[in-house]
Amino acid sequence: MKQLLFTMLAFLLLVAQARAELVIEITSGRDNPTAIAVVPFAWSGFGAAPEDVADVIQGDLMRSGQFAPVSNNDMLNLPTREDEVFYRDWRTTNTEYLLIGRVSGEATVTVEYELFDVFRQTRIIAASESGPVAELRMLAHRVSDKVYQQLTGIRGAFATRILYVAVNREGGEDVYRLMVADADGVRDKEVTRSTQPILSPSWAPDGKRIAYVSFETTRPAIYMHNLVTGEKQQLTNFKGLNGAPAWSPDGNSMAMVLSKDGSPDLYLLDLASRQFRRLTRHFAIETEPSWMPDGLSLVFTSDRGGKPQIYRLDIATGDTERMTYEGSWNARASIAADGRTMVMVHRADGNFHIAVQDLERDQLSILTSTALDESPSVAPNGSMVLYATKRNGRGILAAVSVDGGVRFRLPSREGDVREPAWSPYLD
């Protein structure tokens, strides 16, 4: 018993340490969230369960703002298989859906789960996920994805990851760390660190490679980093600005900003041939390229009209079209996978907010009410926007749903975090 307690304590400590970087605070959810009970999963492996799978799933569903997980204390019984489910018990607590499951295995674990519709008294999902025990949290996120998809009709984006830059003051100098973490901020890992700034992390569509800008050679340069092998490559080393890398949807090329020929312009780097192609030629500033999902055009920020606004560039023809007219400052656009939702930084009344523009209806709505919001990045399913903002003088990450209804914050325990980038789907 003592042994077990000790293992559990050691484990808890480990978990606490692993979670030290980002903490989630939910600030606003929907008015009528769906009541779902996620019963603690049975664990049939050796020793204590490595992760509380049900807790991870509850957290995911809660963060989506569309679900209100039933507290474990309000559960009348804790079934783990179908024959232990009594719908009456769940109806009395107004539970609409019930998720139960079992985790088994050692090095490779399997999570079996079943989802029930309490009012119709039917089982609507019975499935399983397996993988290495170290990835148990990811398996739990995948279960959340399936449940979310079943109940909302939208693919879940819980089993994804985020990149961000953490800045801490250590020994009198700023240390910049490029971090990668699960979408819930847990399991954060350092990708690289430098005493010089790290900026603009960007995911390859395969979810394995990333690109970013680092000043480690005291000049900005674009690097490519393979998260699986750890291999790192410097892609550019031009005089002046080398920035804002954006991987094309097919993964074969990268749009970026270089000022080697004068003012900052957009260039396209073919990753196989390492050939650069100049995409814009203008004495104004062209920056922050972001791809349309079809890979045929880019949106970017330019002040060619005297004020920074978003333009769209057709790569084949070179035709450029202005996309934003509301407000005197629109920048850092990124397009959701549906190709019709554009998020960006919009200045209104002197404050920088995250705004979303419906490209079909040409309607702009402001999503955030904080003052210095920047670097929006859309989840691969287009449901949430992750962005950086300031709170109590510190840089934190926050998220808001595309309709503005759901919000949560991911502040770090110490230092500043900024420049988030949400990964594509990983499977």
Next chain:
Amino acid sequence: MLPRLTLLVGLALAASPVLSQDYIDLEAERKAAASAEVSQPAPVTPSEPAAPVAAAPVSASPAEQQSGQNLGELMYQLQLLQQEVMNLRGQVEEQGHQLRQLKQQSLERYLDLDKRLGAGAVATSPDASKVVAATAVAAKPSVTEIPGETEAYKAAYGLVRSQRFDDAIAAFDTFLQSYPDGRYAANAHYWLGELYLVITPQDLEASRQAFTLLLREYPDNSKVPDALYKLGKVYFLKGNSAKSREYLERVIAEFGDSDSSAVKLAKDFLAENF
């Protein structure tokens, strides 16, 4: 210069200290120009042994400095011009956008109006058929739908929506030939009246005839107040103020109690032009 600097400060949030490279480059070029003028005089001096060593650069300098200043002035002028072009471009973009919006809005107003008038026509027709049934007279063709009529009307109306006004006129003419007594005949006359006003050049007489025909053939149609108002406008455009006034006042006198939007339009038109 100032807005650009503000932009730089703003963009620095997102992408870096280096955006100011734009300016550093210009500065560097200016410096390069300045250093070129210092190094250039060197080869000149040895060929003039009589001149004191120090005198050469001193005598060369003012002219070179002058050209350096000119170059700097030129760069400055260029920057001013670029800024000016950017501001103008911004204004052109915004005005183009506003124009597109206005066009869209006026089209939507047409669509809205037609929808409301169309709804009125549909609402009145069942009443008409009731009356017909009660008096045991065979249903008049004007209230029953002829097969293909709705499709033909919609196709013609679609041309209005896509602003192909000349094609729309042809389509409504054909429509009236095929379905002279159709339930949408009055609407077709009305649209012809409207369309002759929006084509270039306007055909005021054709428009007048279309509206007049509507009033004569369909005196009880829901489009009558609108047609009266439009006739008032057409006569005004034709320079016949008396007739114009007569029609506008008829709208107010005959339909003042209804909620027809034509009444307000007529009042506004009278207030503005008479």
